[in-house]
Amino acid sequence: MSTELELERPAQPPSFQGISTGRKAKNLAATVMVSLCFVVAVIPLVWVLWTVASRGMESLLRADWWSHSLSGVRANEDLGGAYHAIYGTIAQGLVTAVIAVPIGILVGIYLVEYGAGTRFARVTTFTVDILTGVPSIVAALFVYSVWISIFGFSRSAFANCLALLLLMIPMVVRSTEEMLRVVPNELREASYALGIPKWKTIVKVVIPTALSGIVTGVMLGVARIMGETAPALILMAYSARINMDIFEGSMANLPLLMVKEFTNPEAAGFNRTWGAALTLILIIMLFNLAATLVSRLSAVKTK
Amino acid sequence: MFRGLALGSGGFVVALIAAIGIFLLLQALPSLQANQVSFLTSGEWTTGDPNDMRFGILYLLWVTVATAAFALVLAMPVALGIALFLTQYAPRALARVFAYIIDLLAAVPSIIFGLWGLQVLGPALVPTAEWLNTNLGWFPLFSDGNVSIRGGGTIFTAGIVLAVMILPIITAITREIFERTPKDQIEGALALGATRWEVIRTTVLPFGRAGYVSGSMLGLGRALGETVALYLILSGASGRAPELSLFDGDATIASKIANDAAEFNNEISAGAYIAAGLVLFVLTFVVNALARWITTSRTGK
DSSP, X not given: OXXXXXXXXXXXXXXXXXXXXXXXXXXXXXXXXXXXHHXXXXXXXXXXXXXXXXXXXXXXXXXXXXXXXXXXXXXXXXXXXXXXHHHHHHHHHHHXXXXXXXXXXXXHHXXXXXXXXXXXXXXXXHHHHHHHHSOHHHHHHHHIXXXXXXXXXXXXXXXXXXXXXXXXXXXXHHHHHHHHHHSOHHHHHHHHHXXXXXXXXXXIIIHHHHHHHHHHHHHHHHHHHHXXXXXXXXXXXXXXXXXXXXXXXXXXXXXXXXXXXXXXXSHHHHHHHHHHHHHHHHHHHHHHHHHHHHHHHTOOXXX | XXXXXXXXXXXXHHHHHHHHHHHHHHHHHHHHHHBSSOTTTOOOEEOSOTTSBEEOSHHHHHHHHHHHHHHHHHHHHHHHHHHHIIXXXXXXXXXXXXXXXXXXXXXXXXXXXXXXXXXXXXXXXXXXXXXXXXXXXXXXXXSOOSSOGGGOOSHHHHHHHHHHHHHHXXXXXXXXXXXXXXXXXXXXXXXXXXXXXHHIIIIXXXXXXXHHHHXXXXXXXXXXXXXXXXXXXXXXXXXXXOOSSTTOXXXXXXXXXXXXXXGTTSHHHHHHHHHHHHHHHHHHHHHHHHHHHXXXXXXXX
């Protein structure tokens, strides 16, 4: 009887075994840890945003905030606004973008359309990488040593723009490069087949195809440099009055206003600092949102 | 002509990076010659009088490297976890939203992190810092530093804020690499009956290791050069030599330069800060070049 049972048993163990408890536990532990990591990152984000929103709201709700400067307002008065700084932030961001965008796009075009695979293109890519990593304070010192020490210009908002330029160019190059690589080769070949010269192909076919992606990159770049403070500390002098001329005189921007006001021990100083912080975040979010919209509305045509 | 223009712009960028090094060196040299103490081995910093310049990078370098390293130690495991979460665990539909949330961290300007670190996080961390100091004070990193722990302006606070700031950078690069793990490897592992964690350990991690390390190096580069957040958080000159503890304060190279920017009234004094900036430039250059080298040598295989 017993020998018969022995023979009936399958020669092999079942193909699928249950997962051992140890492996299950390890898997569960990993899942929990990894999810926790995400939560850990979200906590400071929410905390920062909440702090800025709750502390800055009071200033933003005053109508003066958007239409007046701090000119003639005493340190303890909850009057005036950040108009001068908002203007400064946007003006400096735009001036920087106007200079950085053509240079950045041209470098991107060189890397993808002309230089691909050459030694010099590799050197350029490497330098763009290094330029991406240059700390803003080093860029500011460079502009200081050339523009102010050697050329003898005085501190101005434009000097700040020059430093921001160094930070923005690599961002524009990166996004241009990335977008141009996505443009299908068939488009270029079709254009060449019609006898169109290379430069015209790039200007009329390649760039328009990649444009939305490039615009997105530019917007994100502008949003990024508008929050830069270090160059402004070295290259600009703060002014509480409205100054429309970026080449002459002192001027404000939002980060500089925050640096000036956080040492102000009055309640008004607290309100101004966090008000400026909230305004800055709102402007940056606006640019980010615009960037997302542009890329959503006109995604790169790959077909 | 258009080709020339494009080539010229490429040349401009290359020239730019060389110019940064050269001009910083040119401006720093006269001050370095006027320096009465050794620039690399001294910690003194008195640059007010052009005829009696005494400045050395040592203390600043310690605070810079310690803050960045501490931030990196905190950020690396968390960034790895987030990258795994976003690529392997989060449901496809939600992964994009989650990734966007992490990217939002990168959009917050550093001055706002600095202000938050100074006024909100710093005070909140004081009890933890004091507990570490009293109970684990025998460990050199948690011993008394050269500034008051109660003030919050220590490497400890600064490193935590920096860690939050470099998280999105490390995560973004690591995530990109993890997403490119070959599908057949993952499926192969699954077919052999591996659990999700085993799939990650045997395919995703080995594949993405180089990218993770290079992303971390980029984060380190960013941490070394971060200025304004540390300028706000670190409490100013204590005048005492650092004790090589996490509760040291004073300033990093970058925050020192930002702090004293108003003193740039004569070339010799400014040159001292430019010399410090040059050290920072070289430091970040090496770190970034290393990061790039890791990526290219890996893809070269």
